Structure formats: structure tokens, C-alpha cells
Amino acid sequence: MNGVWLEDGIVSLRDDLPHPIGGENEAIIRVLCAGICSTDHGLISGMFPYVGVIGHEFVGVVEEGPESVAGRRVVGEIVVACRRCLVCQKRRTSHCPHRTVLGITNRNGAFAEYIALPIENLYVVPESVSTEIATFIEPLAAALQILEQVHITSEDRVLVVGSGKLGQLILRTLMLTGCALSCIGRSKRTLILCPKRVELYHVEQLPDTQFDIVVECTGNSEGFKIARHAVRPAGTLVMKSTYPGALEIDFTSLVVDEVTIVGSRCGPFVAAIRLLESGHVDLTALIEHIFPLSQAIDALSQSRQAGMLKVLLDMRGD
Ligand SMILES: [Zn+2]
Numbered sequence: 001m002n003g004v005w006l007e008d009g010i011v012s013l014r015d016d017l018p019h020p021i022g023g024e025n026e027a028i029i030r031v032l033c034a035g036i037c038s039t040d041h042g043l044i045s046g047m048f049p050y051v052g053v054i055g056h057e058f059v060g061v062v063e064e065g066p067e068s069v070a071g072r073r074v075v076g077e078i079v080v081a082c083r084r085c086l087v088c089q090k091r092r093t094s095h096c097p098h099r100t101v102l103g104i105t106n107r108n109g110a111f112a113e114y115i116a117l118p119i120e121n122l123y124v125v126p127e128s129v130s131t132e133i134a135t136f137i138e139p140l141a142a143a144l145q146i147l148e149q150v151h152i153t154s155e156d157r158v159l160v161v162g163s164g165k166l167g168q169l170i171l172r173t174l175m176l177t178g179c180a181l182s183c184i185g186r187s188k189r190t191l192i193l194c195p196k197r198v199e200l201y202h203v204e205q206l207p208d209t210q211f212d213i214v215v216e217c218t219g220n221s222e223g224f225k226i227a228r229h230a231v232r233p234a235g236t237l238v239m240k241s242t243y244p245g246a247l248e249i250d251f252t253s254l255v256v257d258e259v260t261i262v263g264s265r266c267g268p269f270v271a272a273i274r275l276l277e278s279g280h281v282d283l284t285a286l287i288e289h290i291f292p293l294s295q296a297i298d299a300l301s302q303s304r305q306a307g308m309l310k311v312l313l314d315m316r317g318d
């Protein structure tokens with residue numbers, strides 16, 4: 001099988017990977033399309049130790065599975081929990097200490113021709129949502145997780161720090177709350193893609209007001225600093241990124257200002273699918289390039305460039 005293998009910080013295109021064997025209650029999925037995410041670059045640069053096929057944002061067709069999903073176009077939740085431990089029994093499956101995570105922890109990922117995932121992780125993609133757009137379901141769900149965690153109303157002033165891939169998805173979901181929304185970005189070409197009505201700031205001219213809720217999604221310490229300074233006393237700081245290395249944080253000021261910090265990761269797939277089906281968010285402008293799997297190494301280096309939005313790998317017709 002063909003796929004993108006990561007080992008010792010080096011990614012290579014391999015044609016000798018074993019075809020996945022589905023475990024109990026798992027389906028075998030032929031990948032149609034997969035999205036490159038900042039987490040993939042984080043893995044390559046050694047943020048977490050991982051050896052295997054990378055890639056976790058995918059759309060595929062179930063080749064082996066029960067009737068409910070066989071032959072259907074699906075997306076899948078990436079965390080595979082043990083379903084037996086105490087954490088799982090308390091329904092916090094995404095925090096299962098024995099979990100594997102597609103293309104991130106102990107489970108070969110989606111930059112390959114086939115993957116295996118439990119049937120209960122799968123969601124059928126509605127006909128009206130194209131395969132390319134459906135690759136956004138996983139990161140869109142992650143963006144929607146903020147709305148599961150923080151109550152945002154039309155009274156709130158909200159700032160998103162970062163206008164890249166994830167920031168754009170977050171802006172489009174926060175728009176739905178009717179809040180007063182602003183965005184700070186470094187790249188002028190991504191800032192102009194922010195939805196209308198979003199107040200825009202370039203990193204060189206920071207806002208002089210503070211915000212009720214600030215969402216940090218840059219994944220770098222400069223972004224964190226901007227976010228920290230922009231949140232008002234007794235406000236909420238939503239942390240949407242992982243960071244290479246340790247962040248330097250002045251915790252005393254966070255205590256004195258009584259800032260609530262919310263860590264935010266994977267989110268509700270059903271909501272993301274409904275949102276795309278309803279047509280209330282348009283993500284077409286966020287696709288920069290589509291490469292065949294055979295050009296995955298080029299695709300990865302393209303997607304790394306500053307200000308680059310979503311780069312997709314298309315496994316069809318390779
Ligand atoms: Zn991702």
C-alpha cells in the first residue's frame with residue numbers, strides 16, 4: 001500500500017506499507033481525500049514522538065464494514081478509546097489514557113490508500129457535501145468545540161488570534177453566535193479571507209481594547225502573548241493550539257486578573273456535518289491546493305509555507 005511514513009523526523013512516500021487489518025468492530029476505509037493540518041507539521045518536527053503513517057483529516061469509502069456503512073462515504077473521529085477503563089466509563093472517552101489517535105498516536109493515519117477505524121467512530125457524509133469540503137469536518141468539529149465549552153452571546157466581544165487554517169474555521173463558527181468578532185493575523189492574504197463583519201488587525205497594530213473572550217490558535221508563543229494581553233480581567237482565554245516546547249506564562253497576572261483558561265481539542269462531528277449540510281458556512285475559499293498522494297512530500301512542504309491555508313491530498317486516480 002502507498003502512504004506517507006514518518007520516522008525520526010523524516011517523511012517518506014512508501015509503497016510497501018501493509019494493508020490495514022481491522023480489529024474487532026473496525027471498518028476498513030479506502031481514503032478518497034485528506035487534509036494537511038498544522039499538527040502533521042508538529043509531528044514531523046518532533047512535537048510528540050510518533051512513528052507511522054501521518055494524517056487525520058480524511059474522507060473515505062468503507063470497503064469492509066457492516067451494512068450501515070458499507071460502500072458509504074464517511075469521515076471519522078480520530079480518537080480510539082479503549083471503552084473499558086474508568087475514564088471511558090465516565091464518558092470522557094477522548095481522554096482515555098489507553099487511546100490511540102489516527103495518524104498521531106499509535107495508529108496509522110490517512111495519508112495512505114487505506115485506514116482502519118472503529119465503526120462507532122464513523123459518520124456518513126451527506127450527498128450534498130463534496131468530498132473536498134468534507135475533509136474539513138474534523139477541524140470544523142474542533143472549532144465547534146469552543147461553543148460546547150464557552151457560552152458566547154451577542155453581548156460578547158471576541159478576538160481570534162491567528163487567521164490561518166484553524167482561525168478561519170473558528171471565525172466562521174463564532175460568527176453564528178452574533179458576537180462582536182475581531183481577528184488578529186500576521187498574513188494579509190489570510191486576513192482578507194476572514195468573513196465580512198470581522199474587525200481585522202495586523203500583528204503590527206494591535207487593538208487597544210480588551211476582549212471578553214480570546215481564542216488563541218497560532219500555536220506560537222508570540223500569539224499566546226498577544227492573546228494574553230488582549231483578554232480583559234475576569235475574561236476567558238480559549239487555548240486551541242498545541243505548542244512546540246514550553247510556553248513562558250506569567251501565572252501571577254492570570255491569577256490576579258482571574259482569567260479563565262479553557263483548553264480545547266476535538267469536537268462534535270454531528271454539528272460540523274449539519275453545519276456544512278445547511279450551507280451556513282462556506283469553506284471553498286480555504287482550499288489552496290490539491291495534490292495526488294504521489295506528490296505528498298511536495299504537498300507537505302507547500303502547506304508549511306507562511307499564510308498557506310488548506311492543502312489536500314487526493315487519493316483518487318493516483
Ligand atoms: Zn488536524
Ligand SMILES: [Zn+2]
Pocket residue numbers: 081082083084085086087088096097098099
Ligand atoms: Zn479507556
